[in-house]
Amino acid sequence: MKKDQMLPRRRVVLGGAAALGAAGTAGLLALGADGDPVTPLAPAAGPPARRPLKPSAYRLQPLAGYGPPAASGRTPVRSEPLLRVTGIGRTMVLTFDDGPDPHYTPDILSTLRAYDVRAMFFVCGEMVVHNKDLLAQMAEEGHVVGNHTWSHPLLTGLTRGRIRSEMERTSEIIEEAYGERPRWFRAPYGAWNRAVFQFGAELGMEPLGWTVDSLDWIEPGTRTIVDRVRNGAGPGVVVLSHDSGGDRSQSVRALRDYLPQLLDAGYHITVPRRYQV
Template identity: 75%
Template sequence: MQKDQLFTRRGALLAGAAAVGAAGTASVFARGTGAGTPAGPGAPAPGAPAHRLPMKPSAYRLQPLTGYGPPRGAAARTPVRSEPLLRITGRGRAMVLTFDDGPDPRYTPDILDTLAAYDVHAMFFVCGEMAAHHPELLARMADEGHTVGNHTWSHPLLTKLTRRQIRSEMTRTSEVIENAYGERPRWFRAPYGAWNRAAFQLGSELGMESLAWTVDTLDWTSPGTGTIVDRVENGAAPGVVVLSHDAGGDRTQSVRALRRYLPQLLDSGYHITVPRRQHT
């Protein structure tokens, strides 16, 4: 683009910017009531840690020019919570499906294929060391409308780390997600469900809400495909957030279970959705 063309474009955009108002902000999640209780640092929920892989340098991605758009209102501050969010609210018969510890090229593509077959979106809480090796899967998630959250770099027990270590786990993962997915994550989930004050505070500083779950499939224990299906169907209710895994071990049962319970949920009138936070 020639220099005079760039200045002409910028001038035209800035001239029309004054007519545009800033959008309000809202949050679609609330503290859970009824089903489930928040996981605290004293009793972390079980889960399988992601495979530790050697770190690879992230590919540099050019960012679009900034400053050539309408003025934006001040971003709403992400609240510092004392317990994670557990369920969605105010959306009728809506549920959220979440998958942790990936992406894993052995299982994540099959899960994405099933979701695409039924035209539904899910959340993927990814580990940075896995995402750094498989950025193409995060790019696919972005293309297909899924939400990607931060699940730390190496899946540690945060309650055993220093504040500096927790920040590093979160920040490195957010950077990898931004490079591969196209934007920084707005959601965070602590490994094993073990939050502490530092995790809430640092997550807030990085613009992330803390999301837990209301239905744990315990698929990481390999209980059998039928058992996983039963746990999802028995726990199904408006506002429920389901926890499953697409990495961290053999997830064949998780893949097969999704193929069975997803169409049954849809036939029962449930709407599978993803969170839509409007503030950054």
């Protein structure tokens, strides 16, 4: 599917996804290692920061949980996505969804390279087909590639067979282009259900959500994206951004701005190790 055809469809689906319920997300903002709220990164000199980040409708409450099975030998399955990472000190993770896109992904990779930073890219299979070279570059430069389905559908509205196909095909093409099968999975629109968690586990992947939504998907302006990331910064935070699915020039410019600020503030931007259930 062409990129200019994907954005309108995704925005329509997003409206349906939001209707599933964003309730319950208010408690998912960043907390420190001791459980106390994290103090946001102080704004840089200039215009005052916008109001504090609040959970958006793009981050949905996890749907039906599956939970670890009894002692049956089956692969353990999570009942909700991981929303943050563990690490020593001020560790953060930057994630980019919906690519790879030849218009924006190379610029994001260039900025990450300039600061010797690794990130996670949750890719769509249909975007990988014609951009396998970008996944090879991600592998060479130490970035982690995750599964974001083949065509970015609202999984909770699909049959079990369609869900598995969307996930399995994407894992296969990632292995072909990246060199190994993905160990992480993110559901489009943050809409998870029992089948999504189960198939993810069967395919050897952990579900990763996010702590801070940059809201770059609504193209709010570079300054707004920068402020949201800076205000939401904290130990263990996972930042959601996009490198495809629309005009991502604001995301590219914002990364060039907030990344050096986070590093100057002492944050270690890295990729997580695989979680053990």
